[in-house]
Amino acid sequence: MLQAINLSKRFKTKEVVREINMELLAGESVGLLGPNGAGKSTTISMLSSLVQPTSGDVLWNEKSIAKNPEPLRKTLGVVPQEIALYPELSARENLAFFGRVYGLKGELLETRITEVLMKIGLTDRQKDIVKTFSGGMKRRLNIGAALLHRPSILIMDEPTVGIDPQSRAYILETVKQFVEEGMTLLYTSHYMEEVEMLCDKIYIMDQGKIIAHGTKEELKGLVSENQTIELKANLLTENFEKTLIERFPTATLHIEEEVLTISMSKSEEPLATIFAVAAANNVVITSAIVKVPSLEDVFLHLTGKALRD
Amino acid sequence: MKGIWIARFLNLKRKPIVLIMMTIMTLVMASVVGGSSNGKMSVAVAVDDSETTQAVLERLKKEKGYSLLEITEEELQQKAKEDIRMVGIGLKETSYTIYSASDSDGVRNLSLIVESAYRDNSFKQQVIQAGGDDAWAELEVSLNDDQAFLIQTEAMDESEVFRYDNALQSLFGFMLFFVFYTVAINVQFILDDKRSGVWNRLKLASVSRFQLYFGHLSFSYIIGLVQVLLVLFVFRYVLGTNMYDGFWKVVIIAAIYVLLVMAFSVFVISLVKTVSQSSIIISLVAVAFAMIGGAYWPLEIVQSEGLLAMKWISPIYYAMESMKRVTVYEGTLSSVGAYVSMMIVIAIVLIVVGISLLEKRTERYHSSE
Numbered sequence: 001m002l003q004a005i006n007l008s009k010r011f012k013t014k015e016v017v018r019e020i021n022m023e024l025l026a027g028e029s030v031g032l033l034g035p036n037g038a039g040k041s042t043t044i045s046m047l048s049s050l051v052q053p054t055s056g057d058v059l060w061n062e063k064s065i066a067k068n069p070e071p072l073r074k075t076l077g078v079v080p081q082e083i084a085l086y087p088e089l090s091a092r093e094n095l096a097f098f099g100r101v102y103g104l105k106g107e108l109l110e111t112r113i114t115e116v117l118m119k120i121g122l123t124d125r126q127k128d129i130v131k132t133f134s135g136g137m138k139r140r141l142n143i144g145a146a147l148l149h150r151p152s153i154l155i156m157d158e159p160t161v162g163i164d165p166q167s168r169a170y171i172l173e174t175v176k177q178f179v180e181e182g183m184t185l186l187y188t189s190h191y192m193e194e195v196e197m198l199c200d201k202i203y204i205m206d207q208g209k210i211i212a213h214g215t216k217e218e219l220k221g222l223v224s225e226n227q228t229i230e231l232k233a234n235l236l237t238e239n240f241e242k243t244l245i246e247r248f249p250t251a252t253l254h255i256e257e258e259v260l261t262i263s264m265s266k267s268e269e270p271l272a273t274i275f276a277v278a279a280a281n282n283v284v285i286t287s288a289i290v291k292v293p294s295l296e297d298v299f300l301h302l303t304g305k306a307l308r309d
Numbered sequence: 310m311k312g313i314w315i316a317r318f319l320n321l322k323r324k325p326i327v328l329i330m331m332t333i334m335t336l337v338m339a340s341v342v343g344g345s346s347n348g349k350m351s352v353a354v355a356v357d358d359s360e361t362t363q364a365v366l367e368r369l370k371k372e373k374g375y376s377l378l379e380i381t382e383e384e385l386q387q388k389a390k391e392d393i394r395m396v397g398i399g400l401k402e403t404s405y406t407i408y409s410a411s412d413s414d415g416v417r418n419l420s421l422i423v424e425s426a427y428r429d430n431s432f433k434q435q436v437i438q439a440g441g442d443d444a445w446a447e448l449e450v451s452l453n454d455d456q457a458f459l460i461q462t463e464a465m466d467e468s469e470v471f472r473y474d475n476a477l478q479s480l481f482g483f484m485l486f487f488v489f490y491t492v493a494i495n496v497q498f499i500l501d502d503k504r505s506g507v508w509n510r511l512k513l514a515s516v517s518r519f520q521l522y523f524g525h526l527s528f529s530y531i532i533g534l535v536q537v538l539l540v541l542f543v544f545r546y547v548l549g550t551n552m553y554d555g556f557w558k559v560v561i562i563a564a565i566y567v568l569l570v571m572a573f574s575v576f577v578i579s580l581v582k583t584v585s586q587s588s589i590i591i592s593l594v595a596v597a598f599a600m601i602g603g604a605y606w607p608l609e610i611v612q613s614e615g616l617l618a619m620k621w622i623s624p625i626y627y628a629m630e631s632m633k634r635v636t637v638y639e640g641t642l643s644s645v646g647a648y649v650s651m652m653i654v655i656a657i658v659l660i661v662v663g664i665s666l667l668e669k670r671t672e673r674y675h676s677s678e
Contacts, residue, residue, distance in 0.1 A: 050509050073513055084506030086316055088323040093316075100312045101514040129323070145510065 001025050002047060002072070002153060002184075007056035009042050016042045018208040019056065024153070029185040031199030033192070033295075035303050039208040040188045041081065044157050047186070048078050077151030081158045083138045084145070087131035091122050091141050094130060095148060102149040112148050120144040121170060136167020143171065153184040160194065172197060192295040202295070206303045219298045228291040229270065231260040233283050240281040247273055312516075313524030317498065321532070327494050328532060331487040335540045338487075340548070342479040350415045352396050353378045355385040359402035361430050366400060368426040375419065398423060474637045476550055481632045482604035484540045484563070485625045486595060488533050489570050493591040495529035496574035497584050499667070504583070522664060526571060533567040558635035558642050565652050566628035572656035573624055575663035579670065602626035627652045 002024040009017040017039040024030050024047075034040045045051040047058055049069035058065045060072040085094050095113045099105075104112055117123045120140040130138060143159060156175065160168045175198055179185050189195055195202060196216060203213040212219060241253060244262070251264035264270060271288065278285050293301075321328065352375050356362040369377060380388070385397050389408040396416060397408040405423050409416045436445045499522070502508040511521055541560060544550040552559060574591065581587045599605055601616055602625030611617055620626040631645040631652075642649070 045509075048513060050512060070515060073515055076513065078510070078513055080506040080509065082504070082506035084510045086320060086507065088320045089316065093319055097312055097316045098510065098514070100315070101511055101516055149514075 001059075001061060002186075003059040003062075004043070004047060005057050005059065007043065007046055007053050007058065009039075009046060009051065010054045015054075016208050017046070017053075020205070020208075020210045022047075022203055022210065022213075024184060024186055026152070026184055027182050028201060029179045029187065029199045031195035031202040032186060032188040032205065033195055033202060033299055034188075034205035037207075038205040040205055041157055043205070044078075044155055044186070044188065048076055048155055049073060074149070075152045077146035077149070077154045079143050079146045079154065079156040079159050081161060083142050085130050085138065085141060088129065090127050090129055091117070091133075091144075092126040094141060095144060098145045099148040104148060112150075116144040116147050119147065119174060121174075134164070134167070136163040136170070139163050139167060139171060140174075143174070151183075153186070154178060155186045157188050158190065159187075160189065160191065192299060196295045204299060204302055211302050212298075216295060219295065220293050222298060222301065226263055227266045227268075229262045229264075229274070230287075230289040230291065231262070231274065231285055232258055232287040233260060233278065233285045234258065235283055236260060237281055237283060240277060240283045243277045243281065244274065247277065310516075310520045310524040310527075313511075313521070314528055317495075317525070317528045320498075328491055328536060331491045332536050332539055335483045335487045335536070336543060338483040339476075339480040339540070339544065342475075342483070350374060350396060350419070351376045351378065352398060352419065353380050353385055353388055353408075354398050354400065355380055355382040356400045357382075357402060361402045361427070361434075362400040364430045364433075365405070365423060365426040368429075369398075369422065372422055374415075474551075477552070477633065477636055478607055480540070480544050480550060481559075481629055482599065482625075484537055485566060485602075485628050486599040486604045488536050488567060489595040489598070489625075490591065491536050492529055492533035492567060492570045493574040493577070493587070493595070495532050496526065496571060497578060497587050498529070499525045499575070500578045500581070500584050500587060503667075503670075518668070526575070526660075529574070530567055530571050533570060534564055537563040537567060553636045553639050555632075555636040555639070559632050561642065562628055562631045562635065562645070562649065565649055565656075566624065569624045569627070569652045569656040569659075572659035572663065575667070576659040577663075579663040579666035582670075598623040598625045603629045624652065624655070627655075 004020055004022040006019045006021060007017060008015065008019050020039075020043060022030075022043075032040050032043065042051060046053050049058070049065050049072055052066065058072075063071070065072045086097065089097065092113060095116060096109060099109045099112055113126075114123075117126050120143055122137060122140060122144065125133070125137065130141065133141070139159060139161075143156070146154065154175075159175075160171055163171075172194060175185065175187070179198060185198065187195060187198055199216075201213070201215055202219055203210050204219070205211065212222060236255060236258065241255065241260070244253060245251070248262070248264055248268065248270060251262050251268075251270075254261045254263075262270070262274075271290070274288070275285065277283075352369075354366060354369070354377050356366050356379070366377075366379075369375060382399060385399055385408065388395050389397055393410045395408065395410075396419070398419070399406040399408070400423075405427065407416065407420055407423070433445060436448055440448075499508075502511075502525070508521065512518070538560065541556070541563065545552055545556050577590050577594070578587050581590065601619045602623030603611075603620065604625050608617065608620060608626075627648045631648040634640040634645050634648075635642065
């Protein structure tokens with residue numbers, strides 16, 4: 001089990017991580033979300049023993065990694081946000097290099113390289129120079145380089161940034177497979193649907209703090225007291241709107257062209273009433289969408305919509 | 310560390326252009342500017358059949374600083390008309406003519422040697438005429454054994470003596486200048502690895518910081534050393550450049566200089582964020598150091614006090630001075646001990662400061678998310 005206990009990091013006067021507590025259980029897939037500058041990469045760096053915390057501690061199997069990070073490092077694979085590869089070397093040469101630094105050699109190294117190349121779908125391009133690769137291929141190889149020593153924990157820092165949808169889908173499927181095989185995963189991304197697809201538990205960070213955490217459902221519960229119903233209708237009349245307000249006094253209504261948006265308490269079941277009122281007012285409803293909050297809604301609800309430049 | 314070496318070697322194999330270009334540039338520039346000579350003045354000599362001219366020619370052959378080309382009188386006349394750079398001598402029994410478009414120190418020295426050879430030969434003939442060959446043999450022995458006075462030569466304070474060898478000036482200057490780029494570009498791989506995340510990957514694989522720095526720096530050092538050795542060997546053993554028996558001393562100084570350049574490059578990359586920033590600084594600084602360090606021209610001809618005062622900050626100055634002193638000034642390694650010690654001390658300080666700053670910067674990379 002990997003645990004962060006009251007973890008803080010200060011760079012000169014700037015406190016980038018503030019007393020965060022996290023835990024990553026064996027076989028769990030955990031997402032770490034946060035806007036730019038939230039402190040995600042610093043947190044990952046501290047969790048992976050690359051950066052020493054200013055205060056607090058990281059425990060691996062209940063032992064601090066501050067003085068002895070070796071046991072953690074042996075079982076840890078980190079996929080950094082950057083393409084941490086040698087562009088002048090071939091895919092196979094890169095993997096051989098990183099495998100060798102993990103102490104692999106001879107036939108074992110060759111077997112692992114072949115295995116990893118198959119996993120990341122680069123067997124056919126193994127002899128090609130990395131700088132000739134597309135962004136997606138580089139990202140896949142970047143993941144491959146972290147898998148050679150068969151880590152039991154994989155930390156991925158935005159592994160799908162700037163790549164085409166096909167490569168992204170391939171990477172997500174591959175990571176999903178790792179999770180299904182029982183690998184422990186800590187995943188950060190700006191793409192909410194990726195975290196939603198891969199992770200059981202999510203931590204949301206902002207301004208160096210963990211502002212919320214829990215399962216997807218628990219987090220969605222934070223913003224799901226209200227529901228939103230979007231109606232498309234012909235001949236929206238003032239009377240129709242007025243009647244709806246009378247029927248749902250706590251709801252807020254907003255009309256824009258032929259779309260009526262109603263926001264109200266989740267406890268109400270309004271669709272039957274809305275259709276009845278519509279029929280009484282000769283309003284023809286062409287579509288009705290009841291919106292359930294997404295992870296993105298949760299994220300924006302918690303972190304706000306203001307730009308973080 | 311072995312892994313870093315393999316990766317760097319493979320990288321060099323794929324992109325050898327810097328090493329090749331810098332080596333070729335050194336060879337070409339030093340050859341062109343230094344005149345690709347072996348440190349000797351080429352002199353065309355035409356002699357007649359007299360004993361006197363043969364004796365003068367033999368005397369000239371014994372002089373170290375001249376490379377003689379024997380041609381006929383007609384050829385000499387023709388060459389003098391066609392080649393403005395030619396230096397030639399027409400030796401006759403009772404006179405000689407020097408052909409030269411310029412009145413340089415070399416030509417004046419040549420004239421003095423020839424004149425002295427004629428005078429000595431005339432004295433010898435007079436003695437032989439008066440007392441026969443035996444008298445000359447006897448006199449020669451007594452002249453050698455009982456010298457009326459002994460000439461003892463001793464160098465003045467080295468700073469007051471100016472000896473100049475154009476071939477070596479160009480060779481050392483361009484060699485020290487171009488290897489600056491080779492080493493600096495190689496050291497920049499540290500910055501590249503830090504920026505790309507490879508550095509952190511290696512740290513996570515439990516490669517120690519010492520191994521990381523030592524792997525990169527030792528490889529950069531060896532590449533720089535290979536370049537200077539290649540250049541020195543080509544000039545000494547292929548082109549036959551005269552190094553005044555100081556070849557191995559030059560090699561030792563070059564090895565220490567490469568260490569200094571490597572340390573300086575570490576310091577530069579510790580001050581910048583990107584490889585392109587580092588490249589700009591290295592380009593500017595290398596040229597400035599070459600100018601104030603005496604790589605392009607001997608500092609003895611520099612008049613500006615300000616420029617001369619700045620020479621102490623240039624790594625090239627220490628190496629250039631040391632190399633000149635162990636060659637053209639025929640000094641020993643201990644005579645350049647102060648320069649060599651300075652190079653070693655500065656190298657150590659720059660490496661320590663550079664690596665400390667780089668380590669602080671590594672932390673800052675994590676804060677720049």
